Amino acid sequence: MVHSSSSESDNSDDPNQALPRRKNGLPEPAVLINRQRAIAADWDEVREFLRQLPSRLAPSSFSVCLLSDLGMRRYNKRFRHKSASTDVLSFPSGENGNKPSRYLGDILISAETARASARRYGLRVEEEVKILALHGLLHLLGYDHENDAGRMARQERRWRIKLGLPQTLTERSRGRAPRGIGARGRAS
Numbered sequence: 001m002v003h004s005s006s007s008e009s010d011n012s013d014d015p016n017q018a019l020p021r022r023k024n025g026l027p028e029p030a031v032l033i034n035r036q037r038a039i040a041a042d043w044d045e046v047r048e049f050l051r052q053l054p055s056r057l058a059p060s061s062f063s064v065c066l067l068s069d070l071g072m073r074r075y076n077k078r079f080r081h082k083s084a085s086t087d088v089l090s091f092p093s094g095e096n097g098n099k100p101s102r103y104l105g106d107i108l109i110s111a112e113t114a115r116a117s118a119r120r121y122g123l124r125v126e127e128e129v130k131i132l133a134l135h136g137l138l139h140l141l142g143y144d145h146e147n148d149a150g151r152m153a154r155q156e157r158r159w160r161i162k163l164g165l166p167q168t169l170t171e172r173s174r175g176r177a178p179r180g181i182g183a184r185g186r187a188s
Contacts, residue, residue, distance in 0.1 A: 006060035007074070010151070019114075021044070027060065028060075028061035029050065029051040030050035030051065030053055030058070030061055030062050030063065030064060030085065030096070030133075030184065031050075031061070031063040032046055032047045032050055032063075032064050032065075032066070032157070033062070033063060033065040033066065034065075034066045034067040034111075035065055035066060035067050035068075036066050036067055036071070036111045036112070037068075038068060038111065038112055038117050039066075039111035039112060039125060041111075041124075041125040041126050041129070042126050043066075043126075043141075045126045046064075046129050046130060046133075049130050049133070049163075050064060050133060052163075053137060057137065057141075057159060058066065058104055058137060058140075059104075060075065060103055060104045061103055061104065062104040062105055062107065062138070062140055063105075063106050063107065063108065064106075064107045064108075064109060064129075064133050064136065065106060065107070065108050065109070066109050066111045066157070067108055067109070067110055067111065067114055068110070068111065068130070069085040069110050069112040069113060070085075071108075071110075072085045072086060072089070072108060072109075072110035073085040075108055076089065076161055079091075085110050085112070085113055085151075086110065086113065087098035087109065087110055087113045087114060087117060087132055087169075088107060088108065088109050088110075088132040088133075088135055088136045088169075089108040089136070090105065090106070090107050090108075090136040090137075090140050091105050091106045091107075091108070092105040092139070092140050092142075093103065093105040093140075104137070104140040104141070105134060105140045107132075107136030107137065107139075108136075109129055109132045109133065109136070111125070111129070114128040114129050114132060115128070121166075121167065121172070123166060125149070127165065127166060129169060130165055131134060131160075131165055131166075131167065131169060132169070133139055134156065134159055134160065134163065134165065135156060135166070135169045135170075136170065138152055138155055138156055138159075139152075143155060143156075145170050145173075150156070152170060153168070156168040156170050156171075157170075159172065
């Protein structure tokens with residue numbers, strides 16, 4: 001995956017070393033990499049959404065890579081030992097400790113699975129990819145909906161409302177209708 005680079009020296013022993021920042025002081029933006037050809041969408045809309053996330057949610061940059069179902073199946077088999085495609089996988093950078101990470105990690109999204117889910121829930125592909133990116137980003141930040149007593153679900157719902165997203169993955173998996181914003185992103 002692509003990692004952000006900085007012109008600063010990489011002295012990883014210095015916990016006070018500044019994270020890569022743009023001139024306006026915000027973290028470097030997230031990167032969208034499109035490695036699939038089957039699904040057409042307004043990827044510039046998704047890029048703009050991702051550019052907003054680091055300054056509003058993520059303390060460091062990260063990447064989102066769009067893959068085919070076949071590509072996602074390969075990653076899912078290799079890292080989760082499941083021989084099936086999935087919608088989103090997150091790979092934290094592995095940097096931890098008391099110092100902030102220079103790079104959060106990588107999020108893989110199956111564009112084909114995103115399109116199928118978008119159709120199922122009456123959304124545009126771009127909306128579904130944004131939902132998956134938020135979910136993946138929360139995983140990069142250390143949240144784990146499988147064993148965190150609802151902490152990730154609460155954060156996902158909070159950020160869904162702030163970002164104007166129609167629903168979250170954790171709301172879907174629990175069979176809950178989203179609160180605060182209707183199914184198409186309008187106030188309910």
